[in-house]
Amino acid sequence: MSHRLAALVGTLLVSLAAHAQPEQPPDASTPAFDCQRASKAVERWICTTPALALADQQLSQVYVTAQSKPDDDAALAALRRAQLRWLRERNRCEAPDCVAASYARRTSTLEAGNARVQRVQGQPFEPVFSRTVPNVNDTRAISGIVLQRAQATAYQVELYTDPKDARRWAHGGPGARIACWPPDRQEGYASRFQYAARSWGDAFRKIERDGRQGYVLLRFVVGKDLPLHEDIRCTVALTEWLLDHPSELHVVPVPR
Incomplete structure (x- = not known):
């Protein structure tokens, strides 16, 4: 891993560790409005x-x-x-x-x-990026996600875990974050574009794709969240996960 990429991944993980969970709700004895x-x-x-x-x-x-x-x-x-x-x-x-x-x-x-489960059956499964993650003990960064599109395209970041790793989590749950930049981004200089988003366990959408069970962690659109006709490099980070068995992470184009 290059020094620059290592710095970018390190920045991503520090940010994720600070923001992996949703903000704590205010005192429940008062309503959400003023x-x-x-x-x-x-x-x-x-x-x-x-x-x-x-x-x-x-x-x-x-x-x-x-x-x-x-x-x-x-x-x-x-x-x-x-x-x-x-x-x-x-x-x-x-x-x-x-x-x-x-x-x-x-x-x-x-x-x-x-609690609704996104069920996908018999549809083509053609991810633009796939990676087997051997295990996750708290935090793991997955880099090398390469994107470029001439037309607006929506993507889902999907994680399929081993059934042996099934765990119930309390309010919040583990976190996920994506960060994207142009490949020529230089630390300390303004980038032509950048995109960052985070989510957490309660906000993940459960998915069942051809019998396999997992989670949709994040969703983003090239042509809305990221520019068209650009080389894009992304990193996804997982935090506060305890996965003892291999899991699979995919970035999948989906209908808008």
């Missing part, structure tokens, strides 16, 4: 009723996770529309009990969506 700006009766009930404040905080956390899923633009737009519809319905409540029931229904719906 009570000083509460103007509707429903908002005042939430701000003065601990159970409703907790419900608002819990729903906010579940919604942030839903927004962080590596889904396509259409799915994320539908999520936002559904959330706005729910807010309008909640605001029509005429009693605190109605508000509580509204939060319970919406939280349940979002949790079900977050």
Whole structure:
């Protein structure tokens, strides 16, 4: 590994170690919005009723996770529309009990969506990058991902683990980060472009591809997140994983 590449990977891992987990939620005794700006009766009930404040905080956390899923633009737009519809319905409540029931229904719906498995059966599997990772004891960087596209193309970073390594994680979970630059990037100088994104266990989308089970860690689009007609070099880093058996990491073009 060249000195420059080693420096880039080192910078990536330091950044990932600092940001692998989502931000800790604020005190659950207060809602996710600013009570000083509460103007509707429903908002005042939430701000003065601990159970409703907790419900608002819990729903906010579940919604942030839903927004962080590596889904396509259409799915994320539908999520936002559904959330706005729910807010309008909640605001029509005429009693605190109605508000509580509204939060319970919406939280349940979002949790079900977050648990949805992306199932792919019988479709061509043609990754642009594949790497077998022998094991991961906390942190591992996978470099050498090369991309170039003349047309907008979406990619998924997929990780397939050995079933023997199946573990349940608490809130947050392990992390993943991607960083991309042009191959001629020089440390200390402004780059023509760069891209960085991170995700964590709760935000990964489970995937089942032709019977193999894994995770979609990240999703990005060349032509949106990264420029077209450019040589692109990327590194993916995994952190806080405990994988004793070999796993497979793939970067896969997917329909937009």
